[in-house]
Amino acid sequence: MVRFQTASSKGGDPRRATTSGSFRSMSTTSAVVLEPAGVVAAGVTKPHAASNRAEINQTDKRERCTVPLIAGLAVNSFPRRLRACLTALALRYWTDQPRSVRMSKVTVVGAGKYGSTTAQRLAAMDIVDEVVMTDIVEGLPQGLALDMNQSRPVEKYRTLVIGTNDYADTAGSDVVVITAGLPRKPGMSRMDLLEVNAKIVKDVTEQIIKYSPEAILVVVTNPLDQMTTLAAEVSGLSHDKVLGQAGILDSSRLAHFLSEATGVDILEIDALTLGSHGPTMVPVPSQCTVAGKPLTDYLSDDEIQAILERTRGGGGEIVALLKTGSAYYAPSSAAARMVAAIIKDEKAMMPVCAWVAGEYGINDVYLGVPAKLGKNGVEEVVVMDLTADEIAALAEAATSVKEKVDELHQLEL
């Protein structure tokens, strides 16, 4: 279903830019594919990361003890009922104030269209202390970070974005989103980017892992399935800590087209795509619903097939319209959603590019599958009840990805 701090400039280092401030937080929601409603609710009602919840509770406890005490002592001479009233008001005010205990850090590599919108979305979610954004272009991440940070008072969040060209600033990241690399031009396939982007992703991964050996890597650079494989190989991380973004975006595109065709509210659409991020994408109509009903209640078979085909070419359609660069609003929503599920340890299920080891009868390949994301990255690849045709299409996608991974391995990087 598709629903969805402060720091100071480091010793005047011009490669790193920050601003400071402190404001009340606000979380954002949107519908993401296949999330249990309970998980969505848990994720959006609290602005803080689940991993920090224990510390926040401790802060709450201190606040609950000290505030009534101070308030009670201060107005000891007041009548009892007035005192109780004032104490309750003080407690309510105090516990609503900004809390200081948040420890997490996310890095976004690449401050282009995809990277910068991802950094901005993550910052606005207000679920980590810092979003570090790095790029090879000097001044670009710094300027963007400064601009983003100045939106905090208006948007009401505290997360600070740090723009830098120095990987040392990424040290200790919990999650790293890799967006560095060239986007497609009109007429190009994602595979046309293989060699140039493989060099970039290899270099970036080596740098990242040097400073954040425990990080979870979320890869978005195209060609996605191959770049996720490469990041896993270069980083040496276990497969569950390296994953790629494609399925949430493709499912979201499918949901948009279904809403458009049926006239049903976008938030009433459940859509799912699996497989590769490319021609062997596997839309899964058996798992798609419109207002809780099968697609066939609303659309003819021909109409459904046309929508699935448009979804397969969804990225190319936007590239052709833009003429320079590729899509980034919906893609960055998808990447930020994955990061949020990891940071908040949601165990939320969503389609991602994950290592498949036996599920659906497929072995040893990064492929788009439904998976539960939590603080350890991919915590479970979920085996859904797919039709025989859908499973066959998934197997075909796996074969295609493996062939392209062979091409990757033949490159001299």
Ligand SMILES: NC(=O)c1ccc[n+]([C@@H]2O[C@H](COP(=O)([O-])OP(=O)(O)OC[C@H]3O[C@@H](n4cnc5c(N)ncnc54)[C@H](O)[C@@H]3O)[C@@H](O)[C@H]2O)c1
């Ligand atoms: N997985 C998906 O669903 C999906 C969707 C859209 C785009 N993408 C891909 O995401 C990538 C980025 O797209 P974009 O629109 O942001 O492109 P962009 O050109 O706007 O930005 C790319 C950025 O990467 C930077 N960069 C290049 N080499 C670098 C390096 N070695 N280290 C750090 N930064 C480096 C560039 O300076 C640039 O700022 C492309 O490969 C694109 O195809 C993937």
